[in-house]
Amino acid sequence: MMSSHVGSEVLLETVGNAGVITLNRPKALNALNISMIRCMFPQLKKWEKDSETDIVIIKGAGGKAFCAGGDIRAVTEAGKSGDSLAKDFFREEYILNNAIGTFQKPYVALIDGITMGGGVGLSVHGHFRVATEKTLFAMPETAIGLFPDVGGGYFLPRLQGKLGLFLALTGFRLKGRDVQRAGVATHFVESQKLGALQKELVDLRSPSMSDVTKLLDSYQEQSTLDIEKPFVLQQHIEAINRLFQADSVEQIVENLKNDGSPFAQKQAETLAKMSPTSLKLTFRQLQAGATMSLQEVLVMEYRLSQACMRGHDFYEGVRAVLVDKDQSPKWKPSTLAGVSEQSVEESFASLEERDLRL
Numbered sequence: 073m074m075s076s077h078v079g080s081e082v083l084l085e086t087v088g089n090a091g092v093i094t095l096n097r098p099k100a101l102n103a104l105n106i107s108m109i110r111c112m113f114p115q116l117k118k119w120e121k122d123s124e125t126d127i128v129i130i131k132g133a134g135g136k137a138f139c140a141g142g143d144i145r146a147v148t149e150a151g152k153s154g155d156s157l158a159k160d161f162f163r164e165e166y167i168l169n170n171a172i173g174t175f176q177k178p179y180v181a182l183i184d185g186i187t188m189g190g191g192v193g194l195s196v197h198g199h200f201r202v203a204t205e206k207t208l209f210a211m212p213e214t215a216i217g218l219f220p221d222v223g224g225g226y227f228l229p230r231l232q233g234k235l236g237l238f239l240a241l242t243g244f245r246l247k248g249r250d251v252q253r254a255g256v257a258t259h260f261v262e263s264q265k266l267g268a269l270q271k272e273l274v275d276l277r278s279p280s281m282s283d284v285t286k287l288l289d290s291y292q293e294q295s296t297l298d299i300e301k302p303f304v305l306q307q308h309i310e311a312i313n314r315l316f317q318a319d320s321v322e323q324i325v326e327n328l329k330n331d332g333s334p335f336a337q338k339q340a341e342t343l344a345k346m347s348p349t350s351l352k353l354t355f356r357q358l359q360a361g362a363t364m365s366l367q368e369v370l371v372m373e374y375r376l377s378q379a380c381m382r383g384h385d386f387y388e389g390v391r392a393v394l395v396d397k398d399q400s401p402k403w404k405p406s407t408l409a410g411v412s413e414q415s416v417e418e419s420f421a422s423l424e425e426r427d428l429r430l
Contacts, residue, residue, distance in 0.1 A: 082112060091125050159381075173223065202288065209247075
């Protein structure tokens with residue numbers, strides 16, 4: 073057993089032939105900070121090359137969360153004071169997301185509990201993502217003046233129909249089995265079975281991807297909880313595909329208002345609370361990301377992250393939602409019409425020598 077020192081924010085262990093990562097900030101819902109990223113990245117690279125390591129498992133401590141997101145409060149503080157963390161956090165986080173997305177061995181994320189933002193980035197690009205009845209998934213960034221980063225521009229447009237765009241713009245939360253039904257998780261296993269599953273994963277000898285798939289499939293077959301419940305968005309899928317099929321955010325809002333159904337009205341109300349700048353950046357991000365590689369998406373998202381650091385809404389969103397918690401951000405511009413095409417274009421522009429290099 074090789075383990076980090078007790079009290080560290082991320083535990084790295086070798087158990088048999090498996091590398092096991094435990095996100096260990098339970099009081100902060102395992103929110104990801106830069107020191108955790110700096111522990112994980114070199115270890116992942118080492119395990120990838122190490123002939124003794126056959127599989128990597130990542131999980132969260134504390135029973136409530138896998139990882140509730142990035143430590144963005146620290147990032148906005150850094151942005152205000154001109155500290156380099158405002159650049160370094162996004163750069164190093166996206167490099168880690170890419171390492172997970174290109175990892176050559178089976179990578180299994182046990183997303184038991186809250187999995188949002190940065191936590192999605194640590195899981196969704198890996199081969200296997202195991203949801204449980206306690207999983208709560210969301211990409212809620214438009215509510216804080218950001219955009220669904222960590223490769224959201226890659227995985228969201230690849231979900232069925234317009235589901236990814238819907239999740240990205242509204243921040244809609246998926247729970248339990250629905251996380252797998254949406255395609256965010258690959259498997260659903262009851263939370264109480266995770267201990268036994270991890271033991272069996274660790275005991276696999278030189279497993280191929282299909283060996284891991286078979287094992288996860290067998291656990292999923294034994295997990296019948298909520299199996300009879302329909303997908304939460306099942307009755308709305310047709311509406312989502314129709315209403316979110318548009319050339320602009322303004323057109324989506326128009327579609328929702330004209331539709332008149334309670335579901336459409338609710339989504340229109342939700343979008344009205346979001347940062348107009350974030351909505352426009354996110355729409356364009358997913359539109360572009362649909363035809364890009366993960367690497368190209370992360371380069372694009374790094375440019376967007378730095379545009380948000382230069383702007384107003386990210387600071388204001390973090391203030392309203394995470395600091396003062398008054399939940400009433402004052403967005404600038406305050407309307408979609410006020411967000412110029414030029415400001416959107418500029419956010420996607422190359423940073424030249426400061427661009428992310430993968």
